[in-house]
Amino acid sequence: MGVGIEQPIGRTVRVIDQRGQLVYQYPMVITDVIQETELAKTYIFKNVGDRRIFDYHPGQDVKLYFDTPLKKGDFRFYSIAGSPTRSDGYFELMIKSEGGTFAPYLHQLAKIGDLVVIEGPYGRFLKKALNMIAEGKLKTVVFLAASSGIVPFKCFIEYAIDKRLGVSIHLLYVNRTRNDFIYRRLIPRLLDEYKDLHLLVNFTREHDVSKEEILQELFGGDDRNGRVRMLLGRHIVFDDIKELVPDWDGAYYGICGGARFIAGDREKGVDGMLQKLEKGGVSRSMIEIDSFGTG
Numbered sequence: 001m002g003v004g005i006e007q008p009i010g011r012t013v014r015v016i017d018q019r020g021q022l023v024y025q026y027p028m029v030i031t032d033v034i035q036e037t038e039l040a041k042t043y044i045f046k047n048v049g050d051r052r053i054f055d056y057h058p059g060q061d062v063k064l065y066f067d068t069p070l071k072k073g074d075f076r077f078y079s080i081a082g083s084p085t086r087s088d089g090y091f092e093l094m095i096k097s098e099g100g101t102f103a104p105y106l107h108q109l110a111k112i113g114d115l116v117v118i119e120g121p122y123g124r125f126l127k128k129a130l131n132m133i134a135e136g137k138l139k140t141v142v143f144l145a146a147s148s149g150i151v152p153f154k155c156f157i158e159y160a161i162d163k164r165l166g167v168s169i170h171l172l173y174v175n176r177t178r179n180d181f182i183y184r185r186l187i188p189r190l191l192d193e194y195k196d197l198h199l200l201v202n203f204t205r206e207h208d209v210s211k212e213e214i215l216q217e218l219f220g221g222d223d224r225n226g227r228v229r230m231l232l233g234r235h236i237v238f239d240d241i242k243e244l245v246p247d248w249d250g251a252y253y254g255i256c257g258g259a260r261f262i263a264g265d266r267e268k269g270v271d272g273m274l275q276k277l278e279k280g281g282v283s284r285s286m287i288e289i290d291s292f293g294t295g
């Protein structure tokens, strides 16, 4: 399958996007594909010509171009999965297929050795938290992720490990079932490498299994001195956050996932995480969101 857009191989192209921002286009070759769950895959790319890629910070996105059978030169936005401290000419995305018109074709057709075009960096998600940490003004971050919304936080945690950021990180990770749990091999390693990482695993549709069984299956039965907690069969409410995060009112909050996870469903009167935080008393100025789309 093809490159996506007309692109002289081996050349980096600078582009001014619609908002007047300088972004870069790189032709990249797929060097590895890792199956994360039935529907989610990590793609590793290498810049053609072995050059450095653009500077970026955790939380930023790129456009990935790919020719699908439906549209030549189609693209979608993806959060950058690999920490800039680990990029070294390589580049990582984690893509979940949601039954749409791009990701399913990418998963089906993209193979090691194929060429794609990546354009970026875009966005400012997590920049505020990084600035506050650099200024010594932030001790705790709370990350609320649904499904593929884990990606920018995985990037941030690797960055925090490498840069020894020293902040407390509370990751609240929501999926329907344990089969949807992305980064199941990686997350236990991150917990071992960053001792101030606290994880709440929330499976909203797991009713007939005990917390112990899931702990055994995903974390080898080791809750890392109470740093791994489970919430099964229901959605997170604000009191869960209050219970988990001692300094919840001084923390920064990042929310990432589909629009319904973030903003709820007004017609059905269901709150998303944003409303839950605001009603709980978190200042809007301490909340940043990255919305992945409709889901």
Ligand SMILES: Cc1cc2nc3c(=O)[nH]c(=O)nc-3n(C[C@H](O)[C@H](O)[C@H](O)COP(=O)(O)OP(=O)(O)OC[C@H]3O[C@@H](n4cnc5c(N)ncnc54)[C@H](O)[C@@H]3O)c2cc1C
Binding pocket: 061, 076, 077, 078, 079, 080, 094, 095, 096, 097, 098, 099, 100, 101, 102, 103, 104, 148, 151, 152, 290, 291, 292, 293, 294, 295
């Ligand atoms: C800033 C940003 C960052 C993102 N980062 C990531 C990331 O890191 N990883 C990731 O996996 N995704 C990410 N996304 C989402 C990504 O851009 C795509 O939307 C996603 O891969 C789905 O593409 P698609 O072709 O499957 O669906 P699209 O064709 O783009 O359709 C969008 C949505 O509509 C629904 N839909 C469309 N067609 C159907 C259908 N036939 N049946 C049922 N439902 C349908 C699906 O819910 C689908 O997700 C990000 C989005 C944004 C805006």
